[in-house]
Amino acid sequence: MNSYALIPFLPLAAFVINILFGRKYLKENAHWVSIGAVAFSWVLSVMALTDVLGGNKINFDLYTWMLSGGFKVSVGFLIDQLTVVMLIVVTTCSTLIHIYSVGYMHGDSGYYRFFSYLSLFTFSMLMLVMANNFLQLYFGWEGVGLCSYFLIGYYFDKKSASDAGKKAFIVNRFGDFGFGLGIFVIFLSFGTVYYEPVFSQVGNFAEATVNFLGYDVHLMTLIALLLFCGSIGKSAQMPLHVWLPDAMEGPTPVSALIHAATMVTAGVFLVARCSPIFSLSETALMVVALTGAITSLFAATIGLVQNDLKRIIAYSTVSQLGYMFLACGVGAYTAGIFHLYTHAFFKALLFLCAGSVMHAMGGELDIQKMGGLKKYMPATYLTMLIASFSIAGVPGLAGFFSKDEILWLAYSGPSPVGKLVWLIGTLVAFLTAFYSFRLIFLTFHGKFRGTHEQEHHLHESPKTMTVPLVVLCVGAVAAGWVSIPHLLGGGAHFAEFMKPVLGHPEGHGTHAEEWLVMGISVVVGFAGIGLAYFMYMLRPELPARVTEQFSAVHRILFNKYYVDELYSFIIVRPAIWTAKNVLIGITDARIIEALVNGVPSAVAAFSSGLRKVQTGIMQHYATIMATGILIIVAVMLLR
Amino acid sequence: MLQQLFFGYYAFIIIGLSLIVVTRKNPGHSVMWMLLLFFHIAGLYLFLNAEFIAAIQVIVYAGAILVLFLFVVLLLNLREEITLRQTVGSWPAAFFISALLFIAVTAALGAYVQGPAGKYSIDAIRSETHAKALGKLLYTEYLFPFEIASLILLVAVVGAVVLAKRKLRS
Amino acid sequence: MVPLHWYLTLSAAVFMIGMFGFLTRRNIIIMFMSVELMLNAVNISLVSFSHYLQDLRGHILVFFIITVAAAEAAIGLAIIIALFRNKQTAHVDEMNEMKG
Numbered sequence: 001m002n003s004y005a006l007i008p009f010l011p012l013a014a015f016v017i018n019i020l021f022g023r024k025y026l027k028e029n030a031h032w033v034s035i036g037a038v039a040f041s042w043v044l045s046v047m048a049l050t051d052v053l054g055g056n057k058i059n060f061d062l063y064t065w066m067l068s069g070g071f072k073v074s075v076g077f078l079i080d081q082l083t084v085v086m087l088i089v090v091t092t093c094s095t096l097i098h099i100y101s102v103g104y105m106h107g108d109s110g111y112y113r114f115f116s117y118l119s120l121f122t123f124s125m126l127m128l129v130m131a132n133n134f135l136q137l138y139f140g141w142e143g144v145g146l147c148s149y150f151l152i153g154y155y156f157d158k159k160s161a162s163d164a165g166k167k168a169f170i171v172n173r174f175g176d177f178g179f180g181l182g183i184f185v186i187f188l189s190f191g192t193v194y195y196e197p198v199f200s201q202v203g204n205f206a207e208a209t210v211n212f213l214g215y216d217v218h219l220m221t222l223i224a225l226l227l228f229c230g231s232i233g234k235s236a237q238m239p240l241h242v243w244l245p246d247a248m249e250g251p252t253p254v255s256a257l258i259h260a261a262t263m264v265t266a267g268v269f270l271v272a273r274c275s276p277i278f279s280l281s282e283t284a285l286m287v288v289a290l291t292g293a294i295t296s297l298f299a300a301t302i303g304l305v306q307n308d309l310k311r312i313i314a315y316s317t318v319s320q321l322g323y324m325f326l327a328c329g330v331g332a333y334t335a336g337i338f339h340l341y342t343h344a345f346f347k348a349l350l351f352l353c354a355g356s357v358m359h360a361m362g363g364e365l366d367i368q369k370m371g372g373l374k375k376y377m378p379a380t381y382l383t384m385l386i387a388s389f390s391i392a393g394v395p396g397l398a399g400f401f402s403k404d405e406i407l408w409l410a411y412s413g414p415s416p417v418g419k420l421v422w423l424i425g426t427l428v429a430f431l432t433a434f435y436s437f438r439l440i441f442l443t444f445h446g447k448f449r450g451t452h453e454q455e456h457h458l459h460e461s462p463k464t465m466t467v468p469l470v471v472l473c474v475g476a477v478a479a480g481w482v483s484i485p486h487l488l489g490g491g492a493h494f495a496e497f498m499k500p501v502l503g504h505p506e507g508h509g510t511h512a513e514e515w516l517v518m519g520i521s522v523v524v525g526f527a528g529i530g531l532a533y534f535m536y537m538l539r540p541e542l543p544a545r546v547t548e549q550f551s552a553v554h555r556i557l558f559n560k561y562y563v564d565e566l567y568s569f570i571i572v573r574p575a576i577w578t579a580k581n582v583l584i585g586i587t588d589a590r591i592i593e594a595l596v597n598g599v600p601s602a603v604a605a606f607s608s609g610l611r612k613v614q615t616g617i618m619q620h621y622a623t624i625m626a627t628g629i630l631i632i633v634a635v636m637l638l639r
Numbered sequence: 640m641l642q643q644l645f646f647g648y649y650a651f652i653i654i655g656l657s658l659i660v661v662t663r664k665n666p667g668h669s670v671m672w673m674l675l676l677f678f679h680i681a682g683l684y685l686f687l688n689a690e691f692i693a694a695i696q697v698i699v700y701a702g703a704i705l706v707l708f709l710f711v712v713l714l715l716n717l718r719e720e721i722t723l724r725q726t727v728g729s730w731p732a733a734f735f736i737s738a739l740l741f742i743a744v745t746a747a748l749g750a751y752v753q754g755p756a757g758k759y760s761i762d763a764i765r766s767e768t769h770a771k772a773l774g775k776l777l778y779t780e781y782l783f784p785f786e787i788a789s790l791i792l793l794v795a796v797v798g799a800v801v802l803a804k805r806k807l808r809s
Numbered sequence: 810m811v812p813l814h815w816y817l818t819l820s821a822a823v824f825m826i827g828m829f830g831f832l833t834r835r836n837i838i839i840m841f842m843s844v845e846l847m848l849n850a851v852n853i854s855l856v857s858f859s860h861y862l863q864d865l866r867g868h869i870l871v872f873f874i875i876t877v878a879a880a881e882a883a884i885g886l887a888i889i890i891a892l893f894r895n896k897q898t899a900h901v902d903e904m905n906e907m908k909g
Contacts, residue, residue: 616905
């Protein structure tokens with residue numbers, strides 16, 4: 001057995017040990033098991049990286065899961081360039097966040113439970129990225145959704161937290177339904193669910209159409225759009241984005257791991273993995289790009305006016321995920337994955353810093369009550385500042401390289417919506433820089449606006465929390481250096497590395513255009529930082545006046561465009577009404593009760609009627625016997 | 640001719656007497672009529688050359704069983720009996736069923752196929768006397784049922800004593 | 810000569826009369842006597858068969874039937890006496906404790 005199969009199963013073992021023995025025996029030491037397991041997986045992932053760098057592609061089946069007629073599925077692992085990048089991202093972030101959680105979750109009564117769920121989540125995510133067939137991918141997909149529900153609803157005695165967990169799972173289900181249908185169509189068309197045969201035969205089906213509800217639809221478009229449904233749900237794009245901001249009810253390490261670095265990127269991973277299918281359908285690619293672009297604009301505008309520390313970062317995540325889908329939609333899958341990889345670092349870092357701030361402020365989340373924290377928590381301030389520079393696209397840091405590559409390839413690529421999404425992307429870059437630095441200035445600069453007891457408790461976080469911050473900060477700075485574009489004299493190693501899997505779209509434009517695009521995105525980034533500085537540091541009374549002037553716009557943005565209310569009206573309330581009145585009122589109360597109570601009462605009625613035959617008077621019995629004899633004799637006679 | 644007349648007399652009386660037996664109000668009267676019935680049945684057996692069976696019929700049935708019946712009738716309280724309702728449920732239904740069964744059985748008689756004759760013709764029995772012939776058969780071929788019959792009688796004796804005993808007051 | 814089926818018809822008639830009495834009468838002793846009547850009817854048919862088939866086995870069976878009838882009469886009447894002592898009645902429709 002190939003030792004890479006241990007990569008997902010070590011965290012699974014950690015989950016089992018923690019969940020069985022954590023409460024009584026491990027208690028405060030539960031973290032050793034989980035951290036040990038996931039660190040070892042990290043080591044194995046690095047070994048896999050060196051292996052793949054040396055040119056090997058590993059594809060092996062562990063054992064047959066089901067075998068039914070022509071349908072065969074096994075638990076198998078495929079490790080190619082795309083997988084190995086995801087492995088590094090997942091295991092690195094998971095290990096660092098495990099270490100961070102030791103300090104953050106210290107003293108919590110469900111300590112062992114948290115680590116067991118974290119390990120289960122790591123297992124599911126690793127199964128997802130290492131799968132070599134769609135069904136195992138779906139298994140991992142559902143597994144991460146399940147763990148997301150567990151971890152968001154970790155503080156289950158708080159109603160808002162358990163509601164958020166349910167919301168995440170149910171909204172995901174909508175997407176997973178389409179995803180499941182997509183896998184069915186793949187099986188029906190190709191006869192198998194393994195990646196290798198499907199992707200190699202995909203060329204034969206380029207023009208195929210299939211009859212769907214009476215219409216002839218292009219098969220590849222259908223499959224691609226159905227698979228994209230899953231991505232919309234998992235990666236919180238419009239219209240299924242509503243669960244991600246509510247998911248901030250979970251503990252901050254959960255937000256960092258799941259809702260920044262790993263689970264939500266599974267959607268992007270899916271699109272990149274299925275790039276042969278998507279490349280054959282222009283319609284699907286356009287849908288992907290436009291969804292990504294619109295979502296990123298939508299989320300960025302909402303993030304401008306929020307006051308909850310973690311919600312701002314959550315909307316930032318949705319927006320950046322939109323960037324990744326934008327990239328995949330214009331054919332630049334490599335750029336999307338590159339952004340996924342750099343984004344994991346700075347977004348996880350932003351969340352962990354937010355956790356650090358919350359830890360110091362005793363759980364306070366409202367940035368209007370913070371301010372001037374930089375002198376109390378220098379390490380947190382510095383790392384968060386660097387992360388914000390990275391996300392804003394300051395040249396030299398990781399975010400700059402990945403974002404710039406996306407924007408350039410959008411502008412110069414062959415996609416018909418390329419220039420449009422480039423424009424939207426540039427606008428979003430401006431907004432991203434603005435709200436990121438609004439957050440920094442309101443939280444760390446100026447005067448402290450909180451209460452006196454909070455001021456007394458302000459302190460820097462313990463070493464277990466700040467060391468992962470520093471490590472991630474190094475990543476946020478240096479992660480982009482693996483792929484410095486040719487323009488700036490680098491070797492674009494990342495793109496070269498991913499070429500065998502994702503192809504390599506060249507930008508069709510002149511060098512001058514490339515410089516122009518790069519310049520515009522840099523200018524726009526600095527403009528955003530500058531505007532935030534102007535509005536929150538130089539003229540602090542200005543934001544209040546702007547809010548008053550544009551109060552209607554502000555209200556719409558503050559209430560997230562009332563999407564939640566819309567869904568509640570259209571979907572949630574009718575569903576609850578139907579459940580209460582139809583399903584409970586009619587089906588349960590009338591039909592099933594009638595069956596369940598009716599059968600015994602029918603039996604009772606029948607038997608009480610039958611009872612009357614036994615009168616106790618012997619002659620009646622004898623009469624019946626005589627009648628019986630008569631009948632028998634008559635029958636025998638008449639034959 | 641004479642034989643048929645004799646048979647006709649016996650048949651008529653037997654059927655008439657049995658009807659009388661089942662319809663009397665007074666159980667004591669019923670027992671008396673039954674005595675007469677048994678004597679006529681014994682006469683019928685004699686008509687059929689079965690003198691031993693006829694003797695047994697008179698001794699056991701008429702002499703023992705009916706006496707037993709009479710004793711029990713005398714033990715019960717009969718004064719009110721005669722004035723009360725005599726039947727259970729509706730007697731036309733029972734009459735109907737019995738009549739139908741009678742018709743069915745007699746209809747089946749038409750399909751009777753006579754088997755091979757045995758070796759005990761009337762003359763053979765007469766030469767040997769019926770009791771001796773029966774005894775020879777009983778004690779050789781049918782010995783086992785004979786012994787069982789004696790056990791049954793033993794059970795009857797013991798059972799009757801036990802069942803009819805009064806409880807001791809102690 | 811008297812044909813066999815006359816005897817058999819006679820036997821059937823007596824049997825049916827016995828059955829009619831058994832199903833109809835209320836007094837338990839009369840019921841019992843009807844049972845004896847049915848047994849006698851069977852005896853008649855057995856003896857007539859034996860006569861016409863010139864075989865002795867019918868007689869043997871009658872012998873045993875009479876024996877068993879005697880035993881049964883003894884026990885049955887003992888039971889009736891025990892019943893009468895407990896229920897103070899000789900009517901079968903009042904002895905319906907096993908109803909329901």
